[in-house]
Amino acid sequence: MHHLTSEAIHQYAESYTSKEDELLYDLNRQTHLQTALPVMLSGHLQGRFLSMISKMIKPRYVLEIGTFTGYSALCLAEGMHPDGQLITIDNHPEQAAIAKAYFDKSPYKEQINLIVGKAIEVLNYLNYEFDLVFIDADKINYANYFDLVIDRVKSGGYILADNVLYNGEVLDPAQAGKNALAMHQYNQKISLDNRLENVLLPLRDGIMISRKK
Ligand SMILES: C[S@@+](CC[C@H](N)C(=O)[O-])C[C@H]1O[C@@H](n2cnc3c(N)ncnc32)[C@H](O)[C@@H]1O
16 A cells, blocks of 8 residues: 555554554455455554554444455454444455454454445445444545435544545645545545544545544
């Protein structure tokens, strides 16, 4: 995946960040061996960040849009309230099968609900109030995902969106490809929404952290 910092800084940051547990390490490795685009996986540093955020919020209901092989879902699950539930959506059955196998090996087996389907269709029937949402699927639909979930995020809840700097391409929207342009438009939309306070964190490929007031 895109790193906006130098590889050396990234490695230094990883070396002073708590290690992944064995299950995550194995999933990271198997994702590299078994999938065509392992760069989609959040990875060690971002994974520990997601875990830390979740431990701060202690969410009861978490929504993830874009499971891939389940790495970030397992990281987000680490901070969940003991009765918490994490719903994660992906439209790719083979990747979802890998995720399911790892969820089943984890302590969160009973708390993670993996739904295979197109996110927009699934979001139309989901009926929860979320404390934490992680948007990490197809970039062109981020704004649609936001619009579909914002009324179902609790006041004081958070929406995180990954890849919002899109390898730095957002700096030049006129030259940006469609995904980078969608990220730039998402950043603009979010920054103008007075229901939110936002921090765009330049971690890895950029994470927009939005808190619903
Ligand atoms: C960047 S990966 C997610 C990575 C994962 N969150 C992690 O950090 O390990 C994006 C995922 O979104 C899924 N996806 C793309 N478009 C989708 C859609 N319309 N509905 C549901 N899932 C979708 C892809 O199949 C892919 O697994």
